[in-house]
Amino acid sequence: MSRKPIIAANWKMHKGPAEAVEFIEEFDNLIGDSSPVDIVLAPAFVSLPAAKQALVNSDLVQLASQNCHFESHGAFTGEISIGMLQEIGVDYVIIGHSERRSIFGEDDGLINQKAQALHAASVKPIVCIGETLDERDNDQVESVLRRQLTDGLKGLDAANMLETVIAYEPVWAIGTGRTASPEQAQDAHRFTREVIGELFGEDVAARIRIQYGGSVKPGNTAELMSQPDVDGALVGGASLDPVSFSEICKNAG
Ligand code: 13P
Numbered sequence: 001m002s003r004k005p006i007i008a009a010n011w012k013m014h015k016g017p018a019e020a021v022e023f024i025e026e027f028d029n030l031i032g033d034s035s036p037v038d039i040v041l042a043p044a045f046v047s048l049p050a051a052k053q054a055l056v057n058s059d060l061v062q063l064a065s066q067n068c069h070f071e072s073h074g075a076f077t078g079e080i081s082i083g084m085l086q087e088i089g090v091d092y093v094i095i096g097h098s099e100r101r102s103i104f105g106e107d108d109g110l111i112n113q114k115a116q117a118l119h120a121a122s123v124k125p126i127v128c129i130g131e132t133l134d135e136r137d138n139d140q141v142e143s144v145l146r147r148q149l150t151d152g153l154k155g156l157d158a159a160n161m162l163e164t165v166i167a168y169e170p171v172w173a174i175g176t177g178r179t180a181s182p183e184q185a186q187d188a189h190r191f192t193r194e195v196i197g198e199l200f201g202e203d204v205a206a207r208i209r210i211q212y213g214g215s216v217k218p219g220n221t222a223e224l225m226s227q228p229d230v231d232g233a234l235v236g237g238a239s240l241d242p243v244s245f246s247e248i249c250k251n252a253g
Contacts, residue, residue: 003209005225005252006165006232008040008064008126009239010094010213015043017050023242024054024061030246031060036253037232040064040126042094045080052089064092064126067100070110070117082121093118094234096128096152098171108151115153119160126165126234127152128213129192133172142191149195161196161204165211167234168192173214175236182223182230185212189229218247225252 015023020043031039042064043051055061069079085093095118096111111127118125129148131141145168156164168188173180180188189210197205212224213234224230233252239245 003207003231005037006040006209006211007037007249007252008042008092008094008167008211008232008234009245010042010066010097010234010236011044011047011240012066012099012236013044014240015047017047020047020051021054023240024051024058027061027242027246028058030242031249033060035060035249037249038062039249040092042066042092048085048088048090062091063089064094065090066094066097068093068095068114068118070113072117082117082123086121086123090123092124092126092165094126094128094167096148098128098130098169098174102171108148111148111152112154115160115164116155119156119163122163124163124165126167126211128167128169128234130169130171130174130188130214136170136172141188145188145192146195149192150199153199156200158200158204161200161208165209165232166192166196167211167213169213169234175215177215179215179217179220179224180212182227185224185230186227189227193229216248218244218251221248221251 039061065085068082069076072081095114100106115125131144135144170180192210193205209231211232211234212230216233216235217238
């Protein structure tokens with residue numbers, strides 16, 4: 001089963017509108033007219049409209065937001081609805097990032113509400129999962145991933161899952177410079193695919209794309225991507241520079 005790789009840039013709390021546009025103009029020149037991988041940019045909320053505008057002539061790059069609220073509207077000060085994101089033209093929404101889980105206290109139940117709301121609106125979720133160092137040291141990688149997948153994806157069906165991307169991001173590898181070895185990534189991805197198979201069937205498991213995230217750089221992309229169950233990358237720090245992100249996209253192809 002061949003799965004088209006998907007490489008996403010998670011800019012986190014970096015780049016306002018002007019810097020986002022500057023990145024896109026430079027990236028556009030570097031990446032050329034075609035790419036063997038799907039490319040997604042996830043700017044901060046405030047930079048999404050400018051990014052969308054800058055991408056108006058691009059067939060290659062899609063847009064994601066880094067979060068959303070699950071309600072359509074209401075008294076939720078500081079939150080952004082899926083409808084608002086659709087109005088801008090967002091294709092994907094990242095949910096369940098470990099920074100949302102650990103810093104903002106998001107749990108699998110909340111992530112599940114967001115996943116369900118996104119599918120109801122036909123916006124594709126990128127659902128992040130991953131264990132902490134403590135959990136890995138205590139041999140809990142599989143139980144943590146199984147719980148995050150089972151509870152986070154509850155109520156979704158096979159059709160929903162074919163529109164979902166999973167991002168395996170071991171928390172200890174995020175922003176630390178410490179990448180999971182290709183074997184560690186492959187083990188976690190293979191297990192993730194196995195659990196997806198149990199929950200949604202073998203066809204979904206064979207077709208769903210699973211990204212790796214955590215200190216991905218141009219130099220380690222090809223080796224990570226050569227693992228049979230690694231279908232892409234969710235890139236933080238190394239996605240902030242257009243040269244480095246374009247190299248990652250090329251090396252993933
Ligand atoms: P780094 O690539 O900076 O480790 O961040 C990974 C990440 O959290 C992407 O969502």
